Amino acid sequence: MAGIAGYLKKHTEALVKDVGIEAACRLTGKSKATLGRYYSDSPEHADRFIPVDAVAMLEEAASYPHVTSALADMKGIALSYDERRPNSEKGGVNSDVIALSQRFAMLMAEYNQSIEDGIITINEAKRLLKETLALQHVLIEMKLHLEEESG
Structure with missing residues (x-):
């Protein structure tokens, strides 16, 4: 479990830093300290993980779905990240x-x-x-x- 916890915490930290700590606080309503605990590798915070609703809010604002991608990786699932912007409605x-x-x-x-x-x-x-x-x-x-x- 320690490997899984560390992996998730690493990706949680990447997500928070991608969005920016101040913006992450505003989006989630959590303090800097609380967000920090979610990715802290200190033994006293080993059982603290970011809530799923906070992940969803942060990943909406992030450039990449860090935590969702990590969860998919752990399960051996490949995600397809589709951000296409077609040039026109019609085309050939x-x-x-x-x-x-x-x-x-x-x-x-x-x-x-x-x-x-x-x-x-x-x-x-x-x-x-x-x-x-x-x-x-x-x-x-x-x-x-x-x-x-x-x-």
């Missing part, structure tokens, strides 16, 4: 090709930034995965448009 193969080239450029930019120091960190890998999934969604939409046009 031509708009898909444009979106595809844009997404690929974003993936390559993210990769270039991630590999700059010779090491891809966990957070960098998560951002690369996010871009890869976005690219995959564009390809699926392109496939559907091609199937539709070919009758």
Whole structure:
């Protein structure tokens, strides 16, 4: 259980820091001290964990669902983080090709930034995965448009 607790506390800390401690306090109605206890590795706080409603509020404001992702990882579940913003309501193969080239450029930019120091960190890998999934969604939409046009 100690490994699981530490893992969850580490991701709780990442979530709070992603949102910012002041903003996290406002969103959850919890004090800095209370939030700190949720990710503290001190023995006296070993049994204290962030409530699920607070996780939901913070993950809504965060750039990444840190705690939800950690829970999924522990269970061997892969989450698909979908933040697509289509270029237009209507589209076809031509708009898909444009979106595809844009997404690929974003993936390559993210990769270039991630590999700059010779090491891809966990957070960098998560951002690369996010871009890869976005690219995959564009390809699926392109496939559907091609199937539709070919009758």
